[in-house]
Amino acid sequence: MHLNRSKAPEFIIPEDFVLPAPQARKLSGSRTLFFIPTPNLDAVKLEVIGKSQRLILSLEKSLVSSFTLQLLTEGTHTHSESQLSEFFDFHATEVHPLLTYSHEGMSLVTTRKHLFEVLPVFSSLFDQAVFPEESLEKRKSQRKLSLRLEKEKSASRASHLFRKALFGENHPYGLEITEEHVDNVQRNDLIDYYRNNLLTDTEFFLCGNLDSDELFRIESILNKIPYRTQGTPGILPPVTMNPKIHEERQQALQSSIRIGNWSIPKSHPDFQALAVFNTILGGYFGSRLIKNIREDKGHTYGISSSLAEIGDINYWVVGADVQKAYTGEVLTEIYNEIRRLSQEAVPEEELEVVRNYLIGQMLGRFSSSFDLIDRFRSVHHSGLDFHFYMEKLAFLRKFTAQDILEIGKKYFSNLPFVEVVVG
Numbered sequence: 001m002h003l004n005r006s007k008a009p010e011f012i013i014p015e016d017f018v019l020p021a022p023q024a025r026k027l028s029g030s031r032t033l034f035f036i037p038t039p040n041l042d043a044v045k046l047e048v049i050g051k052s053q054r055l056i057l058s059l060e061k062s063l064v065s066s067f068t069l070q071l072l073t074e075g076t077h078t079h080s081e082s083q084l085s086e087f088f089d090f091h092a093t094e095v096h097p098l099l100t101y102s103h104e105g106m107s108l109v110t111t112r113k114h115l116f117e118v119l120p121v122f123s124s125l126f127d128q129a130v131f132p133e134e135s136l137e138k139r140k141s142q143r144k145l146s147l148r149l150e151k152e153k154s155a156s157r158a159s160h161l162f163r164k165a166l167f168g169e170n171h172p173y174g175l176e177i178t179e180e181h182v183d184n185v186q187r188n189d190l191i192d193y194y195r196n197n198l199l200t201d202t203e204f205f206l207c208g209n210l211d212s213d214e215l216f217r218i219e220s221i222l223n224k225i226p227y228r229t230q231g232t233p234g235i236l237p238p239v240t241m242n243p244k245i246h247e248e249r250q251q252a253l254q255s256s257i258r259i260g261n262w263s264i265p266k267s268h269p270d271f272q273a274l275a276v277f278n279t280i281l282g283g284y285f286g287s288r289l290i291k292n293i294r295e296d297k298g299h300t301y302g303i304s305s306s307l308a309e310i311g312d313i314n315y316w317v318v319g320a321d322v323q324k325a326y327t328g329e330v331l332t333e334i335y336n337e338i339r340r341l342s343q344e345a346v347p348e349e350e351l352e353v354v355r356n357y358l359i360g361q362m363l364g365r366f367s368s369s370f371d372l373i374d375r376f377r378s379v380h381h382s383g384l385d386f387h388f389y390m391e392k393l394a395f396l397r398k399f400t401a402q403d404i405l406e407i408g409k410k411y412f413s414n415l416p417f418v419e420v421v422v423g
Contacts, residue, residue, distance in 0.1 A: 017393045019386040022376055027219055029227040033204040038369035042112040044208035045370050049098060049105035050199035055172060055234025063181050064189045065104055067139060068198060069097035071190060072106060074135040076128035081135060093118050101173065101311040103381060112209060119221050126199060126225045131190045144179045155321055158256035158422040161245050165418045166315060168240030173310050200228045207373040247422045255327040255423030259334055260317030263307055266382045272395040273407045280354055281305045281341055282318055288337045299326040324423050335415060342408025345401040359396050
């Protein structure tokens, strides 16, 4: 058959999209192992994740949980840091911490061949870690250097100040981490957090080409990992918003801009339409903001808008690094694009481009076996399951310009928003 390469292949929207739910296997302590089989793939991925307990910490001790996770691989009662590193490297294994404001844990990626040599050593990190003083001091020194470097970057500074403006400086999510916070972390803090708070309400996420006997052996090892149930959860203080922050940097050639406000969770009925609105505004390389501020005016290399979550709180934010001389003009144009998208119907041709892009993007996120467990975990922590993606595809197939207008009027009509400029 002759192939006409001058014509793009037809884009076909799939009629069906079925994702088999992971197996939910009960372990000791009412914990659950979520397992997705991956036939013909002999790599294994395991994540051990509990609810973050950082809210029970004082603001001065905010870094205790992150340092605790980082030092789990710095030595146990039976292996030194160098021995652990050599052991995992020899067995083609990666181990790294997982840390968000709402969850914390460790990830293991290894081979099926080496799994039962590696898994006992990996599980020992959760009850035999020793937190060497010299390792802690090294990590603290590295963190201080990182803080100094990040403070010099206007983009990093703007992102921090945006959270500070949104939540307030005395809120855990708006707190500015300083070298003093690093100095406040002591070895006894890590030991206490490790023994009493790490891996609270643990869940396990596993994928691999594993048979029933192997699953039984895995469960036996995981059952030995200490578990804790959450007591009285930490309570977030009220937010104290500061709608506008402008930090002047006389020598800067660029300004870093952040504009945003509160948003809604994935479980909200409006979320899918809001995600489309965000994409049209600044969520992909053909967005309104890219075309206006990058392509038409040349004031920035990149500008984007995104929906974000921190803990159980959701917000949206526009971010850009722009030529400093055009900061005011760019701010005006961002607000103009938000207003236009909230008041003027999106042309049908643009709708179809975005529709095809979002469907392709979503399906592309399930291209590998590991993607399945990652996508499941991301919605599971929001109280959802794989039906979220099926509902998303159904919405993407049928949304209209009117749906986008209604979202704009509902969520983007109350100007001004939180605005931060560094530069």
